[in-house]
Amino acid sequence: MKRNHRLGGILTIIGAVMGIVGHYVLFFQWYVKGMSAESAEPGCEILLKYIHPGLADLGILGAVILLVSSYGFFCKKNWAFLLSVIGIVCALLASWFINVPFMAASLPPVYFPLFFPYLLIYFLLLRSVERISWSRTLLALGFGLAYIFCFMNGVSSTSRIITIGAPIFVVVDALHWVAMIGWAVITVGILMSPKEWMQVVGLTSGVLELAVGIPLAVVTAQQLGRFSLFALAPITCLILIAILVWPGLWQKWSGTA
Structure with missing residues (x-):
């Protein structure tokens, strides 16, 4: 199907402006407040002091990439969609994690x-601009x-290694990054x-996160006396592993059959 270049250009311009303006406004308004707040969990103060500006930078970078991709869309360049995907992936990460x-x-x-507006742009880019199937859109x-x-x-x-130095965090830390990549x-x-x-690659990343994420989730849940957010990664990976190993499902949903 033919790519909707005009809509792609409009959406990426909206995403770019929203990201550049939004990250500056939110960062200036909440950075000092975040550093001054008392956290209920160890290590969060480091995230608010050091990771917050890093994610703001990532968000602005993602917005700039979206802006460049808008030029590509309006000029009907083949690389425009790739840049828009990279930009929206950066934007979604930058605007989600720091809320935790x-x-x-x-x-x-x-x-x-x-x-949430970036999530809407994600769906519109994939479904209305590139016209990618729902199965690939949801799988991605x-x-x-x-x-x-x-x-x-x-x-x-x-952050926990820096603040409390527990061995469980030391042994699993690097492997989370490998799975993330x-x-x-x-x-x-x-x-x-x-x-x-x-x-x-998906199976390797998923199984790796199960191997390091489950012990981490169990230990931190015992320490906190409640559900640990460290469990979100292994739970998600377990679901994705089931999809990847289900006979014929990967081929059908990804379109590689």
Whole structure:
């Protein structure tokens, strides 16, 4: 089907302006408040002091990439969609994760007003601009969630190493990042051109996160006396592994059959 270049250009301009303006406004308004707040969980103060500006930078970078992709859409360049996918992936990560330490510090999740419009742009880009099937769109969204949750576990483990230095965080920290990279690669890859090797990368990333995420979730849940957010990554990965190993399902949903 023919790509809707005009709509792609309009959507990416909206995403770019929203990201650049939104991240500046929210950062200036909430950075100092976040650093000054008392957190209910160890390590969140590090996330609010150091990761918050890093994610703001990532969000602005994603917005700039979206802006460049809008030029590509209006000029009907083949690379426009690839850039828009990279930009929206950066934008979604930057506007989702930082809400977690904000809520842990009893502050409002102030970046959700950016996240949900970006999620809408994601669906519009895939369904109305590139006209990708619902199965690939949702599969990529699942991969993207795993990518975000593995990133969350990696960052949070690093902050816990700095604050409390428990051995469980030290032994699993680097492997969360490896799993995250794998999910990031196939999140973009399945939207561009699904290949059989992406199933292997997904399985490896998923099983790896189960191996390091489940022990981490159990230990932290015992320490906190409640459900641990470290469990989100292994739960998501378990669901995706089931999809990837179900006979014929990967081939059908990804279009590689």
